[in-house]
Amino acid sequence: MSSDPSKTSGQFHSTKGNVVEAIGNLTGATSWQQSGKEEHAKGEAEYKAAQVQGYAEGTADRITGKKDAVVGAVTGDKSQQAEGNARHDKGEAQQELNSSV
Template identity: 70%
Template sequence: MSAFTTSQPSKTSGQFHSMKGSAMEGVGNMTGATEWQRAGKEEHAAGETEYKAAQAKNYAEGTADRFGGKKDSIIGAVTGDKSQQMEGNARNEKGSAQQEMNKNI
């Protein structure tokens, strides 16, 4: 990760740093300030990296929820525990939605 990120990657933080870096680079391009251009490129790249890391992390969490939910749903169906089966189905759906929102990795 970069110096801009926290211990956990964040899509919001990644987008912020990507946009901020692009703006800094633009100012550097307009003014000829090479330090701003360089710093802007670096911050933009760091933001993009953080965004992609958060996206991958969220996709993996969705996968874990899908499999865990499927397991709970099956166990609930086999044992006749409708509550466990419904909770498993809900967790599976949550995982599917999370994967869908983060699938462009």
């Protein structure tokens, strides 16, 4: 099992925590209210951590891609230049997807 944060898992636990807390509010069960709040908070934290990780990975791809594109252009290696541009663009898209950090 992976220990990396996951947006999907974070959203699941955040939503589940909200549901558990709502049930606790409806029934007056303070233990459910508390455990729901805790699970929601943990889910939100995991989601944010996954965003940060995704943004950092996008930054690494942008930098590496730009380097490869420049090296390819300087050496005349069109394949390396194209691959570098593609990696740069992939990293840029990943950063945009995770930019509300």
